[in-house]
Amino acid sequence: MSSLLEIESLRVQFPGEEGPLVAVKGVDLAIEPGEVVGLVGESGSGKSLTCRAVMRMIPEPGTIDAGGIRFDGKDVLAMGKSELRDFRAHSVGMIYQNPFGSLNPVMRAGEQIAETLRVNRGLGRSAARTEAVALLDRVGIEDPERRYRAYPHELSGGMCQRVMIAIATASSPRLMLADEPTTALDVTTQAQILKLLAQMSAEQGMTMLLVSHDFGVVAQACDRVAVMYGGHVVEAGPVETIYHEPEHPYTRALLNSVPELDSAGNVRRRAALSGHPPELSDVFPGCVFAPRCDHARPECETVSMKLADLGDGHSTACPVRPFAASGSGPANGAAKVERIEA
């Protein structure tokens, strides 16, 4: 295997009053060169932390306490200070949810790109300026000469995110980490940014890890997807397989919850999951999803949450596999109405 990125049994934890709180509980993920992989899950599932761990940018006081991250064969967790700096500068680029918060408000947008080019690629002032204008043009900003001189507050959210993408790709990184890159944007702008990212991966063979809470966003941009829940990857596979033949009950429930345009004029209740996602402090002996799962059996209390291979790159952490025989898409049943217990 020549994966560009290999994450193995990654654990991320935060100190808590009653012992450590484990937010990422043993994630395995491999990304091949040129692939766009989606990491989808609800809040608190550990998807953003997994993404940040790749750059070793876990917010304090969190730590990566076990597992391995290898980029192009190099052990990221063993890197020293200067090696890590070099790795962050040249090998990976990152874009975040809030483009306004990620740009320097008192520096012209173009100069922020040029700065990256001067520092990371050692370009001279005028060469960096020319290259920055070219980058602005490449990320689809009209009139790049004029926009070069604009301050972030003079740009729309979509344009700021384009500037962020320009900065992240300035040193031609081999891997792009995109953490909810379109969540703060309007749907029409979101579609444009997703198209831009898809175009960059198609034209330049850019490898990308795209984190999103929205399966729709992942379906639009990704080749493969890993579904996270409660700090674990519960299912992974080609995006078509995951959408049409989800094997894990959580994936099925998640897809069932996604609102769809086709529902117009056909108002019906969805078979929504009961309960709410686990808290960081919750400890589960076996499957993290078992308490909310309609198909839970006694043995679910003891499963390891390791992914089992189903062939064709599809894998699931569910040993019960209640849908294995049916093979049909997401099922819709009548929702049970129960009162939620405190």
Place this chain on the structure above:
Amino acid sequence: MSEERCLLEVDSLVKEFGLRRGLAERITRTAVAPHRAVDDVSFQLDRGEILGIAGGSGSGKTTLARCLIRLIEPDGGRVLVDGVDIGEHSGKELREMRRRLQMVFQDPYTSLNPRMTVGAALHEAGKVHHRPGSEDEDAFVSRLLELVQLSDRFASRKPGELSGGQRQRVSIARALAVDPELIIADEAVSALDVSVQAQLLNLFLDLREELGVAVLFISHQLAVIAEVADWIAVMRHGRIVETGSTQEVFAHPKDEYTQALLRAHPHPDPRMRFAAN
């Protein structure tokens, strides 16, 4: 109270926000045209129906909602509840109107008093408006919690102990405490995870069925509106650019902006990727 079908009628509603004049304008005394956040908006909503208001950020959805209950004063047009213009009311009568139109906000973390128990917050709302049954706090709170499918034990909890979805249920229960005829849900499910969002959408459908309450459902997500609304109005730059039954508008969108919004919807089926890919 009359039992006509039409509950809410909005007629040519306008809200303008003045722009600050710059130095040059002040010296030359030129007027700056105000920004029309809500521009000549008219629609009707019948009892027990759900109307979705869609549109991008800055389209005037929230300003419209706030004008309806006069949280901000509209600059023109009328809002009629059961044929009575709420703009002509003040004091006691306005309070009674506001009781009938309740609002649920987007952020369940800031719209509840963190120091009040859930039970106290629900009871206070009923007491202030002298709702029948509010003398017996326990029974009153219990009935409301049951409506939003929460167990009685939540009555003694404070908002800090609840998840986002639970808080939003409490916000809805507080709106229901005063027996409203219309709930204005301003991006009420937008901050929630999809699995919790689906639960809340079901709840709105249940409430409409059980209580016959009408809902004005504001969302930037067309798909969310498709899930619950009978009717839809699409807003852009303060104007309603298209309106009709959700079925008709989604199947045959006539306005360019509606079409663009529908095209931009990220469909979860990978076979339905954007045309450009």
